[in-house]
Amino acid sequence: MSAHGSSNNRPTLAPWQVSLATRTMSGQLAEPISIAEIAHLCRLSLSYFVRAFSNAVGIAPYAWFVQQRISRAKRLLTGTSLPLAQIALECGFSDQAHFTNAFVKATETTPARWRREALAHRQAA
Structure with a gap:
């Protein structure tokens, strides 16, 4: 094409x-x-x-961009012990509330719950 x-x-x-x-x-x-x-x-x-x-x-460019930010946030949530507010800033969100809203929209769960479940799943494996 x-x-x-x-x-x-x-x-x-x-x-x-x-x-x-x-x-x-x-x-x-x-x-x-x-x-x-x-x-x-x-x-x-x-x-x-x-x-x-x-x-x-x-997918639209901005939606793709936000998806990449969420993917990076997931890596930081499971790979570091950084606080949520710091992860929000590292991933380009204006604050923790903006991050949480975007994360819930993308994953249907909060970053804190996602982190707990991912770490529990990792320990169980």
Whole structure:
């Protein structure tokens, strides 16, 4: 598929654009993200980039970015004893409440409960 769409006229990204976008976002998990800047790096308009990224990856760019933040938080929850407020900041959330809201939305449980259950499961294994 080309960067300008497939035969069904659904815009998509070239492999280099997917790689650049996901690498750039992954490198900025602790910082505010500008999807417009990512689109610019990929040499696309914001609206085209959002549609093309969604078609190529299966999820909107900001949703993908938040998913990566949650994945990083899970690694920190099980791999460190950092307090939740510190994990929130390390993963780019403005505060613990913002982190908890995003985490519950993604996992249907709180970060504290997720950590307890993951650690209990690890000890049982």
